[in-house]
Amino acid sequence: MKCKVTVLDGQKSSEFYVDSGTNLQKAILENGLQINAPCGGRGTCGNCKAFVSGNVSDITNIERKKLTEEEIQSAARLACQTFVMGDATVHIEQKKSAHIQIEGLDYQVDLSPLVRRINISLPAVSLENCKDDTERIIQSIGEKKLKFIPEALSKISNVINGEDQDLVVTCTDDFIIDIGTKLKETSDYGFAVDIGTTTVVGYLVNLVSGKIEDTISEINDQTYYGADVLSRVSYGKENPDGNEILHTKLVEQLSRMLKKIVDKKGISKENICCMSFAGNTIMMHFLMGLNPFRISVSPFTPVTTASLICSAQDLGIEYHPKCLVYLLPSISGYVGADITAGMLACSLTDKDKIQLIVDIGTNGEMVLSKNGELLSCSVAAGPAFDKTISPLVPISTIS
Amino acid sequence: MKCKVTVLDGQKSSEFYVDSGTNLQKAILENGLQINAPCGGRGTCGNCKAFVSGNVSDITNIERKKLTEEEIQSAARLACQTFVMGDATVHIEQKKSAHIQIEGLDYQVDLSPLVRRINISLPAVSLENCKDDTERIIQSIGEKKLKFIPEALSKISNVINGEDQDLVVTCTDDFIIDIGTKLKETSDYGFAVDIGTTTVVGYLVNLVSGKIEDTISEINDQTYYGADVLSRVSYGKENPDGNEILHTKLVEQLSRMLKKIVDKKGISKENICCMSFAGNTIMMHFLMGLNPFRISVSPFTPVTTASLICSAQDLGIEYHPKCLVYLLPSISGYVGADITAGMLACSLTDKDKIQLIVDIGTNGEMVLSKNGELLSCSVAAGPAFDKTISPLVPISTIS
Numbered sequence: 001m002k003c004k005v006t007v008l009d010g011q012k013s014s015e016f017y018v019d020s021g022t023n024l025q026k027a028i029l030e031n032g033l034q035i036n037a038p039c040g041g042r043g044t045c046g047n048c049k050a051f052v053s054g055n056v057s058d059i060t061n062i063e064r065k066k067l068t069e070e071e072i073q074s075a076a077r078l079a080c081q082t083f084v085m086g087d088a089t090v091h092i093e094q095k096k097s098a099h100i101q102i103e104g105l106d107y108q109v110d111l112s113p114l115v116r117r118i119n120i121s122l123p124a125v126s127l128e129n130c131k132d133d134t135e136r137i138i139q140s141i142g143e144k145k146l147k148f149i150p151e152a153l154s155k156i157s158n159v160i161n162g163e164d165q166d167l168v169v170t171c172t173d174d175f176i177i178d179i180g181t182k183l184k185e186t187s188d189y190g191f192a193v194d195i196g197t198t199t200v201v202g203y204l205v206n207l208v209s210g211k212i213e214d215t216i217s218e219i220n221d222q223t224y225y226g227a228d229v230l231s232r233v234s235y236g237k238e239n240p241d242g243n244e245i246l247h248t249k250l251v252e253q254l255s256r257m258l259k260k261i262v263d264k265k266g267i268s269k270e271n272i273c274c275m276s277f278a279g280n281t282i283m284m285h286f287l288m289g290l291n292p293f294r295i296s297v298s299p300f301t302p303v304t305t306a307s308l309i310c311s312a313q314d315l316g317i318e319y320h321p322k323c324l325v326y327l328l329p330s331i332s333g334y335v336g337a338d339i340t341a342g343m344l345a346c347s348l349t350d351k352d353k354i355q356l357i358v359d360i361g362t363n364g365e366m367v368l369s370k371n372g373e374l375l376s377c378s379v380a381a382g383p384a385f386d387k388t389i390s391p392l393v394p395i396s397t398i399s
Numbered sequence: 400m401k402c403k404v405t406v407l408d409g410q411k412s413s414e415f416y417v418d419s420g421t422n423l424q425k426a427i428l429e430n431g432l433q434i435n436a437p438c439g440g441r442g443t444c445g446n447c448k449a450f451v452s453g454n455v456s457d458i459t460n461i462e463r464k465k466l467t468e469e470e471i472q473s474a475a476r477l478a479c480q481t482f483v484m485g486d487a488t489v490h491i492e493q494k495k496s497a498h499i500q501i502e503g504l505d506y507q508v509d510l511s512p513l514v515r516r517i518n519i520s521l522p523a524v525s526l527e528n529c530k531d532d533t534e535r536i537i538q539s540i541g542e543k544k545l546k547f548i549p550e551a552l553s554k555i556s557n558v559i560n561g562e563d564q565d566l567v568v569t570c571t572d573d574f575i576i577d578i579g580t581k582l583k584e585t586s587d588y589g590f591a592v593d594i595g596t597t598t599v600v601g602y603l604v605n606l607v608s609g610k611i612e613d614t615i616s617e618i619n620d621q622t623y624y625g626a627d628v629l630s631r632v633s634y635g636k637e638n639p640d641g642n643e644i645l646h647t648k649l650v651e652q653l654s655r656m657l658k659k660i661v662d663k664k665g666i667s668k669e670n671i672c673c674m675s676f677a678g679n680t681i682m683m684h685f686l687m688g689l690n691p692f693r694i695s696v697s698p699f700t701p702v703t704t705a706s707l708i709c710s711a712q713d714l715g716i717e718y719h720p721k722c723l724v725y726l727l728p729s730i731s732g733y734v735g736a737d738i739t740a741g742m743l744a745c746s747l748t749d750k751d752k753i754q755l756i757v758d759i760g761t762n763g764e765m766v767l768s769k770n771g772e773l774l775s776c777s778v779a780a781g782p783a784f785d786k787t788i789s790p791l792v793p794i795s796t797i798s
Binding site for chain 2: 125126127129130131132133134135147148150151153154156157160162288289290291294298299300302303305306308310314315332333
């Protein structure tokens, strides 16, 4: 039997239908609505409180521990402990989103983007100059080791006509990935994203000047499946397609944020030459669609900590699928690519100084450097200090 | 108005519907039937003769030149010069397919396939051995430069469990492209294809022994769009989607031939680790989906003569899309990758001998080698000697 669920959130009202016996919190999340679930639906944080009328399962002892007698009288429930048994109406009240710190000190970095645009003038073919198109293009660029990817090859037939032509070639270190007639004078941009457990911050970087021209920040859409990484790992383990859902939520959010910043800036997505992503190791796993479960149990083994260059499409980022993407390397299961990025930005490999990086986020990490030697460790932070959540066992690793 | 066309070929009968005014030869080809068209539909060879009754366009002077008075009395027409105006019935008679030479002298080559399978034993993880999966795999193989492609990464989560495991890793020189639990003892095969203008011959090669274990040969499906490469190039130029049609015909045929030989041998397509393709430069262009038109006009410039490594999917070969494919390099517009393959097989770079390769096919090529210097040339052959076709202007290039 299908049950009608009406969700009221402030001025907004939504309706959807679910099977009898469906978990209320899951139903709300799966229908694109949001409800806080920092503990990942285990009934330990009490943050998914909602006022429910209609045909639902009886209140449990877990809920009685988290709700006051007055709340219970007003029909308050924990959505994660409630099952829809017939038509029901749910009042939820979302907390305002957190303030996200996205500014910091300026620092100088050498620009060396993943992707370069090279302007070339290709002379007309003649009996004396009748080499094939790819060879003439590579000669014009002057880098013999470059190879065409199949898609760039396909474009040549449409672009090159054998006459004198001004062309713009898009290359990585090793490959020619695109070719076209000369663009109007527009800038090339990169989109660099810090994927935090709680917040996702994207930076639109001018790849010619190196300046950050715009930023965008949002609460990580995965937050509704658990506030800390371990809650999300257990959501991934305990729910069918759980990891797939968390992966999809993240890449859809990245896709949406890229579109927003591109639209706001008034540029075309083709102006975005490349993207780079950093985050903790578990976020990097969700991003790549990898199962992070073994990071959560001893001896805390990631699938990979290596860097990766691939297309946005390979990750499932559909808004700009052909865009080249760089995923920074992580260090261990609990010292992630965000720390690698920080070490790079702060020149932590500088041998003349003793330096310490401290990153206190949802997880906390430190890296100490001396004489080019680096020592890192990590510990649960953020929600571990939230009085509404029973403290997690701190996990620390030394790499 | 839709017109019903009935095609009778020996015992077979087919029906399809076309718009009034559709060219009869094109309609037959586009509906998956075959009719000879060595001249590419220009009315010069007379090979698309058919006996037509019903509502079609009037006979033309071009046809009167190619048909005898007796044939005209019996309602013979050239399909390429005939347009369907209403319902019509067409009798066609296909010539038997040519005998294809697929055997030759055995010669010794050093095996060095594009793809290797490596068996590794991955020890269980522990607090002392808790490196991430990718690092432990690369360590077991002992080749530090290897990198995982995104798809192989995704498979790790499903395959590796942190216990002692025997695994089989599939690698190219640079990349790990697949990983799985140990296969049963089956052989690895390669599928090497010689894409001739007239005939396509595939060889199933045991990658462990180097032996050719089976062969398959078919008339090139493109033959029905023109017997020689220049007729096909002009078919590609003169018909909307002409090049796309020729590309699709070829990759569908390669896909079908691979499936046939795999089924016949009783192996799984996963046993095919890699494929390699060689053919003349225009065939290589059609294979890659590149427009070969500029090879047909002075100064005869190909889009590319370079070798290419890509996935079968990149080319549109859908039967075994993930299979890695190697396209041999060509030399110039009229000295193709088939000649490169021949030079390799005959050790033409051997500096101690004076050697000559002569390849007389639909096109003819020669390569002379002396002291490591190589000189090649080419000329139209095959249909150029067919009395039913007006000779083409021979084209020769020296590279």
